[in-house]
Amino acid sequence: MDWKERCRARLREHLDPRGDLAPPWERFPDYERHTMGWRMGAGEDWMGLWGVFLEQLAPDLETRIAYLRRHPPAPMSWADAVHEVLYPTERSEDDGDDEDDPTATAQRRAALLEQGLIASDVAFTTWLGQQKDVRWPWERGATPEDAARYDTRELWFWSRRIAALRGAGGWKPPxxxxxxxACARALESGDAGPVEPHLGLSSLARFLCAGDVKAPWQLGLDLADFADSFDDDMGYVGAFRLWGMSAFDDAHQLRRYLEATRAPSDWRAWAEEQFPLD
Structure with a gap:
């Protein structure tokens, strides 16, 4: 029995009461669109199940739109996959001429946005709807630096949730x-304290506990402080890049952040280069 046959054999146990398999962006909202997680472990397994499910789903447009509408909108970074769900025969018939055509891509994305099948910055809402009690990042045994480095997106979603809870009043963290x-003050008060530019991951963890990730330009740093490193001793600009790669799912979301933080033109150009989003 090959891998695809095993997926077929196991599909039924993963279907919901409506007979649906949750789309990958709903099942794993804390996975970025192009993370390695889709090519190994639970993410790869779910993609295999989803492929089998879609093969068995009726190919007519009405059925497929109805399926997508029964689930949360996809992040805009999933627009290509959503389009393929709707038009399953188009991929095999397409000669690839417009695969990289930015005009065709933009038109497809605009149509999906209008239909409400994709949305900007929607993964957090999907993730939040799946949460019950607050889970604390240290429960996994991770240090702040490890959590900021290896669980960046989930820690960012947790950070946004914590900020909302703190803002609602009556906040008392454990x-x-x-x-x-080092993160206790930030978690309790929302004040991360002064940044330590040479301790990037530690500083990022404090900002995440505070619920407010500061941009390098807000901290008086400049482009010369960017060392283009993913090593454990990366500086704050490198850690900020690591966060941005996990935090932003679409250009609209990034643009709102740049405007809200009043990014100078040189930093704006840097961000658009580091976070290439449609």
Missing amino acids: IVPETWR
């Missing part, structure tokens, strides 16, 4: 373990 002591 006592943090010793390994997270």
Whole structure:
């Protein structure tokens, strides 16, 4: 039995009461569109199941729109996949001429937006709807630096949730373990304290606990502080890039952040280069 046959054999146990398999952006909203997680482990497994499910789904447009509408909108970064769900025969018939045509891509995305099948910055809402009790990042045994580095997107979603809870009043976080002591003030008050530019991951973790990730230009840093490194000792600009790669799903979302933080033109150009989004 090959991998696809095993997916077919296991599909039924993963279907919801309506007979649907959740789209990948709903099942794993804390996975970026192009993360390695889709090519290994649980993400790869779900993509295999989804492929089998779509093969069995009636190919008419009405059925497929109805399927998508029963689930949360996809992030805009999934627009190509949503289009293929709607038009399953188009991929095999297409000679590829317009695959990289920006005009055709933009037109498809605009149509999906108008239909409400994709949306800007929607993954957080999907993730939040799946949460019950607050889970604290140290429960996994991770240090702040490891959480900021390896669980960046989930920690960002958690950060946004914590900021909302703090803003609602009556906020009282638990006592943090010793390994997270540097983040205690940020978690309790929303004040991350001064940034340490040479301690990028530690500073990013504090900002995430505060619920407000500051941009380098807000901290008085300049482009010369960017070392283009993903090493553990990356500076804050590098850590900010790591966060941005996980935080932004579409150009509209990035543009709102740049406008809200009043990014200078040189930093805006840097951000658009580091976070190439449609």
